Amino acid sequence: MTASILNDPFQNKGTAFTPEERHDLGLEGLLPPYVETLTQQTAQTYAQYQSKPTNQLKRQYLMTVFNENRILFYNLFSQHVAEFMPIVYDPTIADTIERYSHLYNAPQEAAFLSIDHPDDIQDSLKNAAAGRDIRLIVVTDAEGILGIGDWGTNGVAISIGKLMVYTAAAGIDPKQVLPVMLDAGTNNQQLLDDPLYLGNHHARITGSQYDDFVDQFVTSAEALFPNMYLHFEDFGRSHAAKILKKYQDKYTIFNDDIQGTGIIVLAAVLGALAISKQNLTDQTYLCFGAGSAGAGIAKRVYGEYLQAGLTPAEAKAHFYLVDKQGLLFDDDPTLTPEQKPFARKRSEFDHSETLTDLASAVAAVHPTILVGTSTQPGTFTEAIIKDMAAHTPRPIIMPLSNPTKLAEAKAEDLLKWTDGKALVATGIPTPDITLNGITYQIGQANNALVYPGLGLGVIAGKTTTLNAEMISAAAHSLGGLVDASKPGAAVLPPVTKLAQFSTTVAEAVVQSAVDQQLTKEPITDVKQAVADTRWTPKY
Ligand SMILES: NC(=O)c1ccc[n+]([C@@H]2O[C@H](COP(=O)([O-])OP(=O)(O)OC[C@H]3O[C@@H](n4cnc5c(N)ncnc54)[C@H](O)[C@@H]3O)[C@@H](O)[C@H]2O)c1
Numbered sequence: 241m242t243a244s245i246l247n248d249p250f251q252n253k254g255t256a257f258t259p260e261e262r263h264d265l266g267l268e269g270l271l272p273p274y275v276e277t278l279t280q281q282t283a284q285t286y287a288q289y290q291s292k293p294t295n296q297l298k299r300q301y302l303m304t305v306f307n308e309n310r311i312l313f314y315n316l317f318s319q320h321v322a323e324f325m326p327i328v329y330d331p332t333i334a335d336t337i338e339r340y341s342h343l344y345n346a347p348q349e350a351a352f353l354s355i356d357h358p359d360d361i362q363d364s365l366k367n368a369a370a371g372r373d374i375r376l377i378v379v380t381d382a383e384g385i386l387g388i389g390d391w392g393t394n395g396v397a398i399s400i401g402k403l404m405v406y407t408a409a410a411g412i413d414p415k416q417v418l419p420v421m422l423d424a425g426t427n428n429q430q431l432l433d434d435p436l437y438l439g440n441h442h443a444r445i446t447g448s449q450y451d452d453f454v455d456q457f458v459t460s461a462e463a464l465f466p467n468m469y470l471h472f473e474d475f476g477r478s479h480a481a482k483i484l485k486k487y488q489d490k491y492t493i494f495n496d497d498i499q500g501t502g503i504i505v506l507a508a509v510l511g512a513l514a515i516s517k518q519n520l521t522d523q524t525y526l527c528f529g530a531g532s533a534g535a536g537i538a539k540r541v542y543g544e545y546l547q548a549g550l551t552p553a554e555a556k557a558h559f560y561l562v563d564k565q566g567l568l569f570d571d572d573p574t575l576t577p578e579q580k581p582f583a584r585k586r587s588e589f590d591h592s593e594t595l596t597d598l599a600s601a602v603a604a605v606h607p608t609i610l611v612g613t614s615t616q617p618g619t620f621t622e623a624i625i626k627d628m629a630a631h632t633p634r635p636i637i638m639p640l641s642n643p644t645k646l647a648e649a650k651a652e653d654l655l656k657w658t659d660g661k662a663l664v665a666t667g668i669p670t671p672d673i674t675l676n677g678i679t680y681q682i683g684q685a686n687n688a689l690v691y692p693g694l695g696l697g698v699i700a701g702k703t704t705t706l707n708a709e710m711i712s713a714a715a716h717s718l719g720g721l722v723d724a725s726k727p728g729a730a731v732l733p734p735v736t737k738l739a740q741f742s743t744t745v746a747e748a749v750v751q752s753a754v755d756q757q758l759t760k761e762p763i764t765d766v767k768q769a770v771a772d773t774r775w776t777p778k779y
């Protein structure tokens with residue numbers, strides 16, 4: 241051992257190295273003499289964090305702690321989960337991604353794979369893993385980062401950030417995770433023109449060369465890490481669902497934007513219906529922005545109508561998708577495969593040619609549930625919301641586009657426009673709102689509330705796949721955690737309890753896998769399997 245241990249974030253304890261360790265590791269004289277406890281280090285870093293004047297500076301400071309000492313970072317993060325989530329993750333992460341190349345100071349143990357060097361994929365993954373037993377990868381190609389678009393190699397920060405939430409929320413061992421960036425080029429001209437941009441300075445490569453690149457990554461990673469759960473994040477609309485379909489029966493994989501968002505929104509809908517005491521099968525669902533997330537959510541909620549006993553045709557009659565062109569009709573040659581099942585017939589309407597925007601669609605179909613994943617800010621206008629609220633006593637409204645600047649509406653406005661009747665969840669965290677003497681808590685319908693627990697379940701259960709039953713079990717385990725009796729109650733459990741309900745979700749997932757006999761090894765005690773898998777930050 242040499243002093244290099246101080247540069248290994250998985251082993252470094254900094255000022256907490258004991259005199260014996262300093263002697264054995266050859267660290268004498270390399271650290272200030274006083275030996276701190278983890279508690280003291282955590283208090284010192286938290287005070288420094290608090291002294292930073294902006295969210296971006298707070299995040300940059302936290303990332304230096306992350307770079308140096310993972311145990312300290314996660315001890316700090318796990319003590320302040322709700323406070324740190326918007327700093328470490330969405331919305332501050334969006335700003336970090338836009339400025340990544342300019343702020344860059346460390347590769348943060350990510351694997352950077354380039355479409356220009358496919359022969360290096362295997363070695364790159366091995367180098368980044370550095371002998372660690374990798375159980376979880378988050379991979380992005382950054383074509384559709386949140387709603388901010390194509391950010392090329394800068395998007396590696398979303399893989400790193402999603403993994404940080406996995407560990408803080410669900411205790412996934414940080415030594416067992418690997419962030420991966422697939423650089424297939426970028427169509428973001430601002431990056432291509434920027435001499436400091438750290439990714440490939442060429443346009444995105446698509447077609448078979450792109451498909452082969454992804455395939456080489458997937459097959460290499462699966463061969464190198466056979467017990468690994470593979471999470472896809474923020475791929476573009478034309479690739480995300482295709483990749484999921486191609487690999488989901490073969491490997492244990494997950495698309496967060498499609499599946500994770502589907503689970504959290506279904507849970508939020510179930511929570512809202514518990515409050516309004518209404519039935520799901522009486523609802524009319526309108527999706528605004530039918531891309532990866534929008535179509536993924538619609539599919540998950542639709543699955544729930546089938547479980548309730550409706551036929552596919554009966555269930556589909558409750559769903560409407562609106563995208564750029566307006567209400568989606570089945571004669572539209574530009575529909576994606578995911579939109580097609582929900583496209584309507586023109587004959588259902590007297591003047592279908594007029595249904596070319598959200599306002600006309602809302603006026604025509606009177607939705608009771610409105611979910612926004614359009615990336616178009618402010619599109620849930622007062623007029624549209626008032627029209628919706630005129631036809632249903634408790635409209636369920638979820639402006640989910642991230643980050644904050646892209647949300648379809650603010651929760652406060654939705655409550656004001658509906659006189660407190662709307663049951664709202666937002667993609668980013670929203671502070672409590674007081675209106676007419678009632679304090680409303682706003683649930684955060686962000687996939688971060690569910691993917692950590694889901695992943696913990698898959699990893700703890702050593703499941704052979706991730707299927708619709710396991711996904712549905714995850715959604716139901718969350719929907720039951722809402723206090724429906726309290727006026728102003730949120731439709732989802734609060735982020736302050738994220739660590740607790742991640743265990744609930746994980747147990748539901750393992751139980752489902754056990755029931756379906758989809759675990760690689762027999763599991764007799766589900767709770768124990770989950771508890772044994774949870775890592776805690778300590779020296
Ligand atoms: N809260 C969450 O957990 C969560 C999860 C995933 C995605 N999102 C957000 O949802 C948004 C979409 O993400 P995605 O991955 O589905 O992207 P996407 O590109 O796959 O989908 C966006 C869709 O919106 C459509 N659109 C664009 N302009 C429109 C307009 N003027 N009117 C109607 N539709 C329009 C696009 O055609 C596309 O179909 C992003 O802002 C993202 O941050 C939120």
Ligand SMILES: O=C(O)C[C@H](O)C(=O)O
Nearest residue numbers: 330386387497642686687
């Ligand atoms: O990253 C988030 O905050 C949620 C989601 O995956 C998104 O793409 O917006």
Ligand SMILES: [Mn+2]
Nearest residue numbers: 386473474497
């Ligand atoms: Mn995403």
